[in-house]
Amino acid sequence: MNCQKASELASRQYDQPLSLSKKISLKFHLLICKHCRNFNKNIEQLSHSMQSFLRGDDNKDQKTDTSDSDDSDSQLK
Amino acid sequence: MQSNALLHAESSVTQHFNDVGFMSQLREQMIRFTQTQLRDAEIAEDIVQEALLGAVKNLKAFAGRAAFRSWVFAILKNKMLDHIRKQGRAPATHSIDAEEFNEKGHWQQEAKPMPWQCPEAGLKQEQFMVILELCLNKLPGSQAQVFMMREFLGLSSDEICTEVEITESNLHVLLYRARMGLQKCMANNWLHDDRQATLQKSIKKNLTHTSQKNR
Numbered sequence: 001m002n003c004q005k006a007s008e009l010a011s012r013q014y015d016q017p018l019s020l021s022k023k024i025s026l027k028f029h030l031l032i033c034k035h036c037r038n039f040n041k042n043i044e045q046l047s048h049s050m051q052s053f054l055r056g057d058d059n060k061d062q063k064t065d066t067s068d069s070d071d072s073d074s075q076l077k
Numbered sequence: 078m079q080s081n082a083l084l085h086a087e088s089s090v091t092q093h094f095n096d097v098g099f100m101s102q103l104r105e106q107m108i109r110f111t112q113t114q115l116r117d118a119e120i121a122e123d124i125v126q127e128a129l130l131g132a133v134k135n136l137k138a139f140a141g142r143a144a145f146r147s148w149v150f151a152i153l154k155n156k157m158l159d160h161i162r163k164q165g166r167a168p169a170t171h172s173i174d175a176e177e178f179n180e181k182g183h184w185q186q187e188a189k190p191m192p193w194q195c196p197e198a199g200l201k202q203e204q205f206m207v208i209l210e211l212c213l214n215k216l217p218g219s220q221a222q223v224f225m226m227r228e229f230l231g232l233s234s235d236e237i238c239t240e241v242e243i244t245e246s247n248l249h250v251l252l253y254r255a256r257m258g259l260q261k262c263m264a265n266n267w268l269h270d271d272r273q274a275t276l277q278k279s280i281k282k283n284l285t286h287t288s289q290k291n292r
């Protein structure tokens with residue numbers, strides 16, 4: 001899987017469930033590619049921030065920056 | 078007990094409604110937000126007006142459970158949904174143009190996604206939303222529209238495809254392009270302090286300008 005495909009899947013996982021094989025290849029790619037990890041984290045935060053804005057949370061459960069110590073495990077539930 | 082809480086909530090809402098500066102700023106923000114989605118200034122103003130009237134009528138439902146701004150935006154969200162369901166516009170579709178990637182599908186040097194700054198250290202949530210709104214306005218209309226339907230209005234993929242009459246693969250392309258554009262724009266405006274300062278200045282100028290206009 002290359003970065004283009006991985007970023008497409010990263011986006012799609014927020015809109016529909018991915019098949020198991022796609023999940024696994026995406027997860028594997030994210031483990032080895034920092035740029036796609038950044039992409040995935042950024043779009044996750046986009047969604048997260050809009051939701052917490054609507055709920056009226058005031059920063060308190062904003063995602064904190066984990067820079068390079070990623071936990072890709074939590075991204076593909 | 079409950080009526081005390083209600084009285085307190087009502088008086089805090091009344092306080093907000095009586096604050097002319099706050100209300101005109103909020104109204105401007107709501108209109109810009111709605112315009113991003115609907116691309117029609119007049120309709121956007123009407124819908125915001127309806128949402129604010131709805132807020133006045135439903136003071137009792139407020140009950141202090143959400144911040145005032147979020148509460149009003151939640152009402153706005155429902156009004157926008159009503160409008161979209163009535164209209165059902167079809168946006169133009171885009172194919173994947175992969176300018177971010179080279180022929181092997183690797184990130185181009187300048188397109189490599191940068192990690193965002195931690196919001197606590199950088200921008201507060203409210204400021205995040207202001208910058209997000211500016212970035213949304215830079216996207217092609219159809220991308221901004223489906224992104225808002227998905228992430229702000231919380232519609233499912235199926236619902237969006239039905240509402241705007243596009244195929245599911247078209248929708249995924251549009252959402253992908255929208256997220257790609259937004260994450261790039263947000264990273265640019267978050268990572269560099271000097272750009273952030275310029276942006277904040279222009280936002281401030283904008284707000285002062287509109288509040289003067291409304292006087």
